[in-house]
Amino acid sequence: MLPELLRPEPLVEGSISAAVLDERVLAFPERRPPRAWFVAFAAAASCMSLGFALIGYTIVTGIGVWGNNRPVAWAFDIINFVFWIGIGHAGTLISAILFLFRARWRNGLARFAEAMTIFAVMTAGLFPLIHLGRPWLAYWLFPYPNQRGLWPNFRSPLMWDVFAVSTYFSVSILFWYLGLLPDLASLRDRTTSRARRILYTILSLGWRGSAGHWRHYEKAYLLLAGLATGLVLSVHSVVSFDFAVSVVPGWHMTIFPPYFVVGAIFSGFAMVVLVLAVVRRVMALEDLITLRHLELGNKVILGCSCLMGYSYLCEAFTAWYSMNPYIHHTFLQYISGTYGWAGWLAIACNTLVPQIFWLRRARRSLPVMAIVGVAALAGMWFERFTIIVISLYHDFLPSSWLVYKPTFVDYGILLGSFGFFFTCVLLFSRVLPVIATSEVKGSLHD
Amino acid sequence: MTENIFGVVGLFEDPAALLKAVPLVQSKRLGKLEAYTPYPVHGLPGVLGLSRSPLGGMVLVMGALGTLTAFLFQWWMNSVDYPLVVGGKDPSSWQAFVPIMFEVTVLFAAFTAGLGMLLLLNRLPDLWHPFLLSKSCAEVTRDKFALSIEAESGSLDVAAAQAILRQAGALSVEVVAFPAPASKVSLNALLALSAAGALTCALAGAGMYGAVKLFPVLPPMSHMLVQPRLDAQQRGMRPPVAGTVARGRMPYLGALGNPLPRTKAVLELGRKVFSNNCLICHGPLANGTPILTAAYGAKPANLQAKKFLSYTDGEIYHAIMHGKNAMPALGLGFTEDERWAVVHYVRALQRAQHAQDTDLP
Numbered sequence: 001m002l003p004e005l006l007r008p009e010p011l012v013e014g015s016i017s018a019a020v021l022d023e024r025v026l027a028f029p030e031r032r033p034p035r036a037w038f039v040a041f042a043a044a045a046s047c048m049s050l051g052f053a054l055i056g057y058t059i060v061t062g063i064g065v066w067g068n069n070r071p072v073a074w075a076f077d078i079i080n081f082v083f084w085i086g087i088g089h090a091g092t093l094i095s096a097i098l099f100l101f102r103a104r105w106r107n108g109l110a111r112f113a114e115a116m117t118i119f120a121v122m123t124a125g126l127f128p129l130i131h132l133g134r135p136w137l138a139y140w141l142f143p144y145p146n147q148r149g150l151w152p153n154f155r156s157p158l159m160w161d162v163f164a165v166s167t168y169f170s171v172s173i174l175f176w177y178l179g180l181l182p183d184l185a186s187l188r189d190r191t192t193s194r195a196r197r198i199l200y201t202i203l204s205l206g207w208r209g210s211a212g213h214w215r216h217y218e219k220a221y222l223l224l225a226g227l228a229t230g231l232v233l234s235v236h237s238v239v240s241f242d243f244a245v246s247v248v249p250g251w252h253m254t255i256f257p258p259y260f261v262v263g264a265i266f267s268g269f270a271m272v273v274l275v276l277a278v279v280r281r282v283m284a285l286e287d288l289i290t291l292r293h294l295e296l297g298n299k300v301i302l303g304c305s306c307l308m309g310y311s312y313l314c315e316a317f318t319a320w321y322s323m324n325p326y327i328h329h330t331f332l333q334y335i336s337g338t339y340g341w342a343g344w345l346a347i348a349c350n351t352l353v354p355q356i357f358w359l360r361r362a363r364r365s366l367p368v369m370a371i372v373g374v375a376a377l378a379g380m381w382f383e384r385f386t387i388i389v390i391s392l393y394h395d396f397l398p399s400s401w402l403v404y405k406p407t408f409v410d411y412g413i414l415l416g417s418f419g420f421f422f423t424c425v426l427l428f429s430r431v432l433p434v435i436a437t438s439e440v441k442g443s444l445h446d
Numbered sequence: 447m448t449e450n451i452f453g454v455v456g457l458f459e460d461p462a463a464l465l466k467a468v469p470l471v472q473s474k475r476l477g478k479l480e481a482y483t484p485y486p487v488h489g490l491p492g493v494l495g496l497s498r499s500p501l502g503g504m505v506l507v508m509g510a511l512g513t514l515t516a517f518l519f520q521w522w523m524n525s526v527d528y529p530l531v532v533g534g535k536d537p538s539s540w541q542a543f544v545p546i547m548f549e550v551t552v553l554f555a556a557f558t559a560g561l562g563m564l565l566l567l568n569r570l571p572d573l574w575h576p577f578l579l580s581k582s583c584a585e586v587t588r589d590k591f592a593l594s595i596e597a598e599s600g601s602l603d604v605a606a607a608q609a610i611l612r613q614a615g616a617l618s619v620e621v622v623a624f625p626a627p628a629s630k631v632s633l634n635a636l637l638a639l640s641a642a643g644a645l646t647c648a649l650a651g652a653g654m655y656g657a658v659k660l661f662p663v664l665p666p667m668s669h670m671l672v673q674p675r676l677d678a679q680q681r682g683m684r685p686p687v688a689g690t691v692a693r694g695r696m697p698y699l700g701a702l703g704n705p706l707p708r709t710k711a712v713l714e715l716g717r718k719v720f721s722n723n724c725l726i727c728h729g730p731l732a733n734g735t736p737i738l739t740a741a742y743g744a745k746p747a748n749l750q751a752k753k754f755l756s757y758t759d760g761e762i763y764h765a766i767m768h769g770k771n772a773m774p775a776l777g778l779g780f781t782e783d784e785r786w787a788v789v790h791y792v793r794a795l796q797r798a799q800h801a802q803d804t805d806l807p
Binding site for chain 2: 017022093120125143149150151152153154155156159160163164165169170171174175177178181182185186188189190205206207208210211212213214215216217218219220223224227228231234238241288323325358398399406408438439441
């Protein structure tokens with residue numbers, strides 16, 4: 001055995017047997033949740049209701065109630081879309097990429113992070129839909145034979161986006177559900193209520209954990225992890241194509257795909273660390289989701305933050321090197337125009353603030369994590385604001401320049417999107433096991 | 447009563463105990479051996495003699511099918527049935543189809559992996575499997591490891607099976623029977639169910655009809671025209687700033703002369719820009735003797751030729767801004783002053799090669 005100093009910190013604090021693990025994690029859905037849960041749920045659900053009321057208002061009245069106008073036709077709706085899709089990426093990274101790397105610390109986090117992926121993609125999906133203006137015609141995006149004899153334009157990045165996001169959503173759900181199966185079987189066998197037993201029997205498809213089944217299951221999980229890895233890298237790349245394939249100054253750059261993917265992972269991990277720091281306290285899971293887990297998450301944040309800094313520099317260099325006065329102008333607007341403060345905020349929050357994580361003390365301190373997490377989320381939101389709004393409001397013709405001003409509907413729907421996301425997260429933590437017990441059991445024994 | 451017996455299940459404390467028990471139980475050949483575990487146990491499929499999972503091959507085939515499907519769909523829709531020209535490309539160009547081909551490949555492959563595993567290979571859902579109704583099942587999904595000897599062709603020596611499992615070190619041994627056949631669904635219940643179904647359909651249909659008739663809330667096409675900010679999409683352009691020129695009009699070609707004075711500083715600036723940008727093609731004297739090798743391919747104009755001597759300043763400026771044939775449009779790389787300064791400098795070069803007596807001091 002290695003000397004004390006060199007040994008890695010254990011993933012689970014204290015000694016926990018599989019039976020105790022079940023008692024701790026699986027009993028949660030059967031018990032009455034703590035008061036904090038109800039408070040949080042009330043808050044999230046109120047924000048969500050506000051958001052949906054305003055979405056209803058938008059649909060009934062038309063998107064003229066937003067601040068969007070020529071030349072800024074994309075604003076909060078697309079910013080929120082890109083932001084939320086990005087949040088989802090951490091979950092797939094944890095569940096798929098870290099699985100392939102055999103990073104066992106992911107086991108404790110995977111379930112929660114995957115759930116956040118699904119909810120984040122659901123939240124994100126709302127926005128392109130309402131941005132259509134006439135969302136009841138959204139099915140026009142899909143290739144189906146119609147009287148007009150028209151087909152969608154498959155050479156448009158917006159179409160690629162439809163396919164990328166819907167594939168991502170369905171594959172994430174599948175992946176998540178497969179992971180849940182053994183836990184649903186455990187829930188089925190331990191519950192005493194008949195209704196729950198029937199429900200869990202159906203949901204678990206009668207999973208019985210036979211050796212023959214596990215053999216195919218493990219293979220399927222491995223294959224899905226591999227596929228999800230390629231998928232998650234492609235999704236934000238395709239989202240970035242929405243911008244990069246156009247000729248708008250500030251968007252038309254080859255750095256966009258990797259730059260967007262890194263940003264997505266960065267903001268996603270910020271959200272995961274932030275939420276888990278709260279959840280482990282409220283649900284008393286501090287020995288299962290340990291400071292070590294959060295510290296490792298913070299290291300990912302630090303790494304991504306450095307890559308973000310590199311991307312910003314690269315972007316600035318490309319802009320300067322292009323010798324194109326339109327691009328020069330857009331870049332100056334990022335940091336000095338009406339919304340120059342947004343650009344500086346993004347740079348500060350995304351590249352400077354996380355540098356504190358070079359200190360081990362900071363990586364393991366909950367208040368510091370909370371501050372950096374919030375800063376990273378705000379920074380990433382404003383980064384998208386910078387990219388989208390500022391690149392648009394000064395377009396090629398000075399005669400059509402117009403400063404963009406969001407309306408209260410824009411703000412309300414943004415708040416509502418957070419409400420929707422957290423409502424889903426809270427409901428999930430109430431009804432399903434938040435830790436993949438069968439995976440953790442597997443790593444308890446060796 | 448052995449006909450009704452599914453199998454005999456022994457529980458073990460940990461994976462090691464289970465793995466140790468298998469060979470002993472196997473040697474007796476009492477029935478089909480199966481193990482149930484809370485998580486995958488390494489080495490177990492090997493000991494039980496299970497073959498490798500064929501899932502990888504299935505996923506590969508379906509993934510390839512996904513690629514092909516996506517390609518053919520897009521190609522048929524955008525190149526054959528309704529050819530679309532995008533960005534001036536050939537309607538049959540395939541490059542832009544790649545992102546969707548990738549996504550559909552992943553979609554097909556992932557669902558083959560997930561559903562193929564569950565439905566095809568594992569034959570789930572199986573909600574009435576005898577093991578699910580045993581007491582051992584709950585132990586297994588918590589933390590125990592079960593080895594079960596299951597009846598083959600309807601018969602099993604229960605006593606021997608119990609004995610061998612005990613001998614192999616099982617904590618407890620359970621005899622699992624097939625569940626009693628479920629009571630038959632009565633005809634009346636079926637009738638009631640179908641009547642309820644029909645009634646629901648009729649009600650839903652009538653409701654939809656009424657709703658659409660009475661409240662045509664969302665007349666899709668006129669909708670966007672009635673909204674508080676009708677003017678939203680109708681904002682005119684702002685009046686153009688002073689000095690704006692209409693697209694396609696180039697006043698500098700004719701009357702408009704060079705706005706810069708012909709001072710020493712301007713000529714110096716022009717010389718700098720010319721040496722850095724034009725000299726390599728047009729030669730130091732602008733007479734079309736390039737420093738470039740023949741590999742360049744084109745022949746830069748001899749600006750000392752008669753034709754160019756009679757060019758207006760505006761025409762030279764135009765060549766800098768927009769290029770011509772093999773000459774690239776360089777204009778956007780310079781400031782306006784730099785462009786006009788080069789024009790002065792080119793003029794000076796021309797004058798130097800075609801000096802007249804009057805030029806002598």
